[in-house]
Amino acid sequence: MKSNLKYLLLISIISISAFFTINYFVELKVDSIKKDKFSTISNNVKMLIDQAIEDKIYSTLNLAISISEYASSHKLLSKQNKEELKNLKNISMKIEKNSNFRNLWIHVVDAKGISRYRNWSEKSGDYLLNVRKELITLLKKPKIVNLISVGIFDISFKSIVPIYEGEKFMGLIETITKFNSIAKKFHEKGIDFLILVDKKYKEQIKKPFSKLFIDDYYVANINAKKELLNLTKNNLSEFLNIKNYEINSNKFITRYEIKDFKNNEMANVLTFQNYNKIFLNEIQSLENSLRIIGYLSTLIIIAIFSTYYYFNKSKYAKTLEKEVKNRTKALNQLIRRYKQLFEGSRAIKIVVDPESMNIFDANKAALDFYGYSKEEIKKLKSSDININIKENENIFKDILKEQKNIFYFKHKLANGKIRDVEVYSSLIDVDNKKLIYSIIRDITEELKLKKEFEEKQKLFYQQAKMASMGEMLENIAHQWRQPLSTITTAASGIKLKKEFGLLDDTFFNDSVGIIIRSANYLSQTIEDFRNFFKHSDNKEKFQISTAIQESFNILRLKINSNSVKTYLRDDSKVIIEGFKNEFIQVFLNLINNSIDTFKNMEDENRIILINIEKVKNSVEISFQDSAKGINKDIIDKIFEPYFTTKHKSQGTGIGLYMSEQIINKHFDGRITVCNANFELDSKKYHGAKFTITLPLS
Numbered sequence: 001m002k003s004n005l006k007y008l009l010l011i012s013i014i015s016i017s018a019f020f021t022i023n024y025f026v027e028l029k030v031d032s033i034k035k036d037k038f039s040t041i042s043n044n045v046k047m048l049i050d051q052a053i054e055d056k057i058y059s060t061l062n063l064a065i066s067i068s069e070y071a072s073s074h075k076l077l078s079k080q081n082k083e084e085l086k087n088l089k090n091i092s093m094k095i096e097k098n099s100n101f102r103n104l105w106i107h108v109v110d111a112k113g114i115s116r117y118r119n120w121s122e123k124s125g126d127y128l129l130n131v132r133k134e135l136i137t138l139l140k141k142p143k144i145v146n147l148i149s150v151g152i153f154d155i156s157f158k159s160i161v162p163i164y165e166g167e168k169f170m171g172l173i174e175t176i177t178k179f180n181s182i183a184k185k186f187h188e189k190g191i192d193f194l195i196l197v198d199k200k201y202k203e204q205i206k207k208p209f210s211k212l213f214i215d216d217y218y219v220a221n222i223n224a225k226k227e228l229l230n231l232t233k234n235n236l237s238e239f240l241n242i243k244n245y246e247i248n249s250n251k252f253i254t255r256y257e258i259k260d261f262k263n264n265e266m267a268n269v270l271t272f273q274n275y276n277k278i279f280l281n282e283i284q285s286l287e288n289s290l291r292i293i294g295y296l297s298t299l300i301i302i303a304i305f306s307t308y309y310y311f312n313k314s315k316y317a318k319t320l321e322k323e324v325k326n327r328t329k330a331l332n333q334l335i336r337r338y339k340q341l342f343e344g345s346r347a348i349k350i351v352v353d354p355e356s357m358n359i360f361d362a363n364k365a366a367l368d369f370y371g372y373s374k375e376e377i378k379k380l381k382s383s384d385i386n387i388n389i390k391e392n393e394n395i396f397k398d399i400l401k402e403q404k405n406i407f408y409f410k411h412k413l414a415n416g417k418i419r420d421v422e423v424y425s426s427l428i429d430v431d432n433k434k435l436i437y438s439i440i441r442d443i444t445e446e447l448k449l450k451k452e453f454e455e456k457q458k459l460f461y462q463q464a465k466m467a468s469m470g471e472m473l474e475n476i477a478h479q480w481r482q483p484l485s486t487i488t489t490a491a492s493g494i495k496l497k498k499e500f501g502l503l504d505d506t507f508f509n510d511s512v513g514i515i516i517r518s519a520n521y522l523s524q525t526i527e528d529f530r531n532f533f534k535h536s537d538n539k540e541k542f543q544i545s546t547a548i549q550e551s552f553n554i555l556r557l558k559i560n561s562n563s564v565k566t567y568l569r570d571d572s573k574v575i576i577e578g579f580k581n582e583f584i585q586v587f588l589n590l591i592n593n594s595i596d597t598f599k600n601m602e603d604e605n606r607i608i609l610i611n612i613e614k615v616k617n618s619v620e621i622s623f624q625d626s627a628k629g630i631n632k633d634i635i636d637k638i639f640e641p642y643f644t645t646k647h648k649s650q651g652t653g654i655g656l657y658m659s660e661q662i663i664n665k666h667f668d669g670r671i672t673v674c675n676a677n678f679e680l681d682s683k684k685y686h687g688a689k690f691t692i693t694l695p696l697s
Contacts, residue, residue: 048186061146064173067106070088072165077110077116077163088108088119154205159175209222385413490511547580567607567608578666586671589659606627609680671692
């Protein structure tokens with residue numbers, strides 16, 4: 001009897017210890033996987049919203065441009081015919097019928113600030129400049145404007161485009177679209193939207209389009225679900241302070257901020273996804289699998305102890321036989337349950353032996369994806385499907401040490417096709433053998449879309465660069481004019497003296513020397529411009545001050561002809577890696593802008609000062625001129641696309657925008673602007689200061 005009690009006590013201690021140990025380690029592992037997964041999902045949702053907003057802005061702009069061209073070609077404003085203007089309503093109806101724009105508003109304003117047509121109202125003829133102060137500037141200096149703004153009806157995308165008939169400015173076209181199409185697209189992907197306009201705009205929204213408010217926050221999407229409205233109302237303060245993500249009422253919630261042009265909060269986008277539908281089934285399957293394997297191990301240990309105990313006590317043989325039978329049945333049920341969880345999942349799953357690199361098992365989804373039968377795939381090694389496994393020899397070591405669990409590979413299918421995949425890997429223990437359990441997701445199409453977007457960006461940079469070729473060619477012509485004149489004069493002098501018999505060796509040698517020096521100067525000019533226009537997809541290492549000096553060389557004649565003095569200070573001699581010609585383009589834009597500003601000044605002190613300084617793990621380049629600075633009303637807008645203070649025949653408004661894109665995206669740096677004083681040779685000057693900061697790591 002005492003022996004039985006000791007045995008039961010031992011079994012109980014082992015069972016309880018194993019149970020809590022398994023649960024503890026499983027919960028740690030699953031929590032880690034969940035946090036990584038949730039952070040990835042949250043970041044992906046925000047990236048999708050960024051892209052959707054950008055696409056909507058450009059779609060709205062394209063509509064505005066198309067409608068303005070229609071208005072110009074049909075002379076809608078000069079004909080003074082209201083019926084002609086009403087044709088725009090047919091256009092808007094066709095757009096709404098054949099596109100995602102279900103609420104497209106069109107507004108026509110003439111050059112005097114009088115509303116000529118609204119497709120949402122019969123009202124027209126009212127004078128707008130008393131209530132729309134921004135139109136005063138746009139009517140004086142017509143330009144294209146894109147913005148997200150809050151009006152009396154709603155928060156919306158707005159594009160304003162000038163209308164010209166010939167060279168004559170006739171007025172403006174406004175196209176206004178809403179966020180509903182974006183919300184609809186995300187709903188189709190299983191993501192619900194709630195767009196909350198900041199409460200400071202409550203008094204401004206006098207005629208709310210959706211008529212929905214949560215406290216003082218206007219709900220912009222008209223088809224918002226009642227369930228989400230109630231959930232947000234009960235947790236409003238908490239949701240508006242989400243940093244990354246939150247889980248509430250079986251919803252995975254993220255927050256995205258929409259800011260105005262002054263970087264102040266305008267609205268918040270709350271996204272809601274069903275908690276159980278974002279790959280958590282796979283995580284749950286893994287969790288259950290790990291628990292099952294642990295419980296199996298515990299049951300096996302208990303069964304061994306039981307078998308040993310009853311084997312040595314024959315009087316308990318029948319009890320032992322029954323116990324073993326029951327436990328065997330339980331084990332079989334657990335094994336069947338594990339196979340159901342593994343085989344029945346729609347996610348692609350494979351199990352690999354890290355020692356031999358053989359594929360230990362694969363579920364039906366994996367067989368369908370790779371195109372093998374169960375027998376065929378078990379004969380393969382992981383390197384047979386992972387074509388870049390040799391480049392990642394430490395991958396299995398990282399998994400075994402639990403240092404990393406998310407990887408990106410190229411996998412080869414049975415038909416020879418290559419697919420890009422994202423792999424979530426972790427360790428499982430089967431029969432005291434460590435195996436790698438992987439969940440695989442096909443991301444080929446995602447990478448393809450990303451690559452297409454990057455190619456479009458690259459094309460934009462090249463087109464913008466070529467747009468400045470005319471100005472560069474003009475610089476070449478100016479650079480060549482003086483040396484060509486010198487060569488012509490020297491050659492004519494030689495010919496003339498030869499004809500009169502007055503040519504001596506001294507004059508001949510001096511003239512030939514002048515011709516050779518001028519020809520070498522022309523050759524160097526050709527080389528400078530050829531290097532600049534040479535296209536390269538490869539990054540190269542170059543010294544910052546050398547690239548800036550090349551910018552000065554390209555514009556040397558323009559600099560000299562405008563009496564501009566340039567100074568370049570570089571005590572650091574920093575070398576960076578990147579696209580050298582794009583870097584040169586940034587400084588060509590800055591130098592040209594300063595020279596264009598100097599042309600409108602009578603001041604003789606025309607200075608450009610560039611200073612290069614290494615600061616900790618970065619390099620700071622300051623570009624300053626003495627052109628009196630930038631008007632404070634526009635200094636915050638100069639990096640916006642298509643913003644320019646020049647006449648439309650002199651500038652496109654993309655120079656500084658392109659410069660900012662190059663520094664941000666191609667050099668991982670940042671560019672800022674302010675007005676500042678500086679001192680040079682004991683004299684003080686005032687002008688614009690551009691600061692470029694580049695990381696050195």
